[in-house]
Amino acid sequence: MKIDAFRLKSLPIAFSVAIGALALNSAAQQPAAHSMQGGGQMSNVDAHAATIHRLYEECLNQGRTDLLPELVTANVVNHTGSNEQRGLAAFEQGMQQVRAMYPDRHFTVDDVLANGDKGAARWTMVATNTVPILGVAPTGRQLTNHGVVFYRFEGVKIAEVWIQVDQLGVLRQIGVQIPGLPAKAGAER
Template sequence: MSAAQVVREFFEKVRSGKELEAVHGVMAECVLAHQVQSEKEVTVERSPADYAAHVREMMQIYGEFTLTVEQFLVQDDQVYVRWKQVGNHLGEIDGVVPTGKPIVEIASAVYRVEAGKIVEYWIQIDREGIRAQLEQNAKL
């Protein structure tokens, strides 16, 4: 499978929450996840099971969410994806109690694929945008 096919399957089945068991077919046993948290770069190791648990947690927080890939670019073994996730605030986020109101997450990542599996990714999420939505929803 090409890098594009692996990442497309990852989004369609795993990241969307539709077929979490497919995670083992698209992610290596140890994936380096480079993240930006409070303007600090952090790298964590994720296993397929960890990632599936992460998506389950998102489903508890956002409920049934839609995931729309807005940009998909491929260069050799790397795939850039920008997406929009829309759900409802059903679980606690950063200490903010659920409001049930719509919430949108905009994010992007570059995935590196090796031997047909994701082995590394660099992700950025508009956390400030989420915070502003939570603040606005709490006022309504």
């Protein structure tokens, strides 16, 4: 199947929001100890990294969206390319869309960086393609996707999110022919 640039731009918001919604390492892969400041309190940098880890492991992987108010501000802004969602309800809806699109998804955080009121994560998601993407029927095959997410914090809560996801990689895995790129090996339908 071939796809034009216009259709590529209109990739469902659920895909962009959901995938980017946030992804990090499981609690078992978190650093064993956080550096402490002064009176034994966790530094902001360590608290930000811990917030990111909880968001991905507990909310995205385990589906515990009830924990979002502990991790995200009420007026969180989620920037996804040309789209922007505001507020906790929209953020939670994005996560629910990811769960619906990829019920068996699992995020692994490959890297987490934090500095001042900013943080970043590079992640890998593995999931089975069980719903149509851009009108392409589900393949039933396992997909692997990669993304980078940048965060801004207010206190220890996430206040803003900027997401970059490898959408072309997913499209190629489901057999979409991208103009100017060779066909992906193993993507035949």
